[in-house]
Amino acid sequence: MATDSLDLFEVFIRSKRGLDHKHVGSLHADDHEQALEYARDVYTRRSEGVSIWVVKSSDIVSSQEEDSESFYDPMDDKPYRHATHYQLPDEVNNM
Amino acid sequence: MSNKQQLLDYTVRLGDDALIIGHRLSEWCRNAPFLEEDLAVGNVALDFIGRARMLYTYAATLKGDGATEDDFAYLRDCRDFRNFLILELPRGDYAFSMMRQYLVDAFNVEFLAQLCQSKDKQLAAIAAKAIKESVYHLRRSKDWVLRLGDGTEESHQRTQKALDDLWGFTHELFEMDELETALASAGIAVDRSQLKDAWKANVSALLTEATLNVPEDDWTVTGGREGMHTEHLGHLLSELQFMQRAYPGLEW
Numbered sequence: 432m433a434t435d436s437l438d439l440f441e442v443f444i445r446s447k448r449g450l451d452h453k454h455v456g457s458l459h460a461d462d463h464e465q466a467l468e469y470a471r472d473v474y475t476r477r478s479e480g481v482s483i484w485v486v487k488s489s490d491i492v493s494s495q496e497e498d499s500e501s502f503y504d505p506m507d508d509k510p511y512r513h514a515t516h517y518q519l520p521d522e523v524n525n526m
Numbered sequence: 527m528s529n530k531q532q533l534l535d536y537t538v539r540l541g542d543d544a545l546i547i548g549h550r551l552s553e554w555c556r557n558a559p560f561l562e563e564d565l566a567v568g569n570v571a572l573d574f575i576g577r578a579r580m581l582y583t584y585a586a587t588l589k590g591d592g593a594t595e596d597d598f599a600y601l602r603d604c605r606d607f608r609n610f611l612i613l614e615l616p617r618g619d620y621a622f623s624m625m626r627q628y629l630v631d632a633f634n635v636e637f638l639a640q641l642c643q644s645k646d647k648q649l650a651a652i653a654a655k656a657i658k659e660s661v662y663h664l665r666r667s668k669d670w671v672l673r674l675g676d677g678t679e680e681s682h683q684r685t686q687k688a689l690d691d692l693w694g695f696t697h698e699l700f701e702m703d704e705l706e707t708a709l710a711s712a713g714i715a716v717d718r719s720q721l722k723d724a725w726k727a728n729v730s731a732l733l734t735e736a737t738l739n740v741p742e743d744d745w746t747v748t749g750g751r752e753g754m755h756t757e758h759l760g761h762l763l764s765e766l767q768f769m770q771r772a773y774p775g776l777e778w
Contacts, residue, residue, distance in 0.1 A: 434560045434561070437560070458562050459560060459561070459562055460562065461673070464669070465669065468566065468665070468666060468669070469562040469563075469565075469566060471662075472562070472565050472566035472569050473562060473565050473566075476565075476569060
């Protein structure tokens with residue numbers, strides 16, 4: 432059986448309660464159910480996780496390299512969007 | 527036969543079951559249909575080999591005289607092995623391996639649930655660890671039987687053939703002999719004859735869902751628990767035991 436008849440899935444694992452799911456890699460499977468089982472077998476065999484998400488890779492929409500000028504450059508000259516831009520009054524100690 | 531000898535023999539039987547199916551599954555390592563399945567089936571094989579190690583280690587402490595788990599795995603011949611015959615059959619195609627796995631996993635889950643209640647604390651503890659693995663194994667093998675049975679024309683036909691070829695070997699799973707009957711009445715062993723109805727009901731329902739025909743009970747092969755094996759076990763052992771036979775006492 433060749434993997435080209437299978438779908439590609441992205442795998443996200445939550446390593447501990449309270450933490451976010453993090454992208455750990457991808458795998459081939461026939462459907463979501465099987466993808467979840469393979470994610471368990473491929474990515475959690477050393478107790479890496481307490482929760483798994485699988486998403487079809489084709490369902491992910493990603494930004495493109497050529498969009499980066501319009502997407503990200505305009506933010507370069509707006510330092511006031513960072514909290515560190517502002518001088519804190521002394522009374523506010525631990526920000 | 528002393529109680530201790532009986533317990534030892536029983537523990538070795540369970541260890542043999544785990545070792546032989548673990549070895550058969552390990553033969554798929556790097557041969558499975560695709561990478562993800564290769565890793566998954568390898569995990570299952572390792573679960574069984576780990577189970578065999580726990581049981582043989584316990585058997586070694588019961589035996590005393592400096593015996594180790596390796597003595598049971600590597601230094602006994604065919605006639606000393608007491609595994610069920612269904613476990614030693616060659617792996618066949620993937621439909622055959624997954625159908626066997628399903629029939630055996632469905633049995634193991636029922637069996638281990640009972641063994642968790644054993645009056646022998648060590649066997650009960652091993653069963654408690656093993657049942658979690660077997661519940662997952664069953665989930666996987668059930669999935670494969672459904673996919674292949676209710677899949678393409680070819681996968682359906684191969685899966686039905688696997689089922690027909692295996693069915694006569696399943697009766698042995700529920701056959702009791704003197705040793706296990708004595709231990710069952712002492713609350714140590716599982717009375718496997720009691721598991722058949724639940725197993726048959728579960729298996730028949732799943733097979734029907736997978737569009738497969740449940741075979742007739744018109745032939746049966748048994749003998750594993752008496753050490754009477756198919757011709758396949760010797761070949762399996764010659765590979766499994768090669769290193770210890772060729773280089774006695776070899777350590778990694």
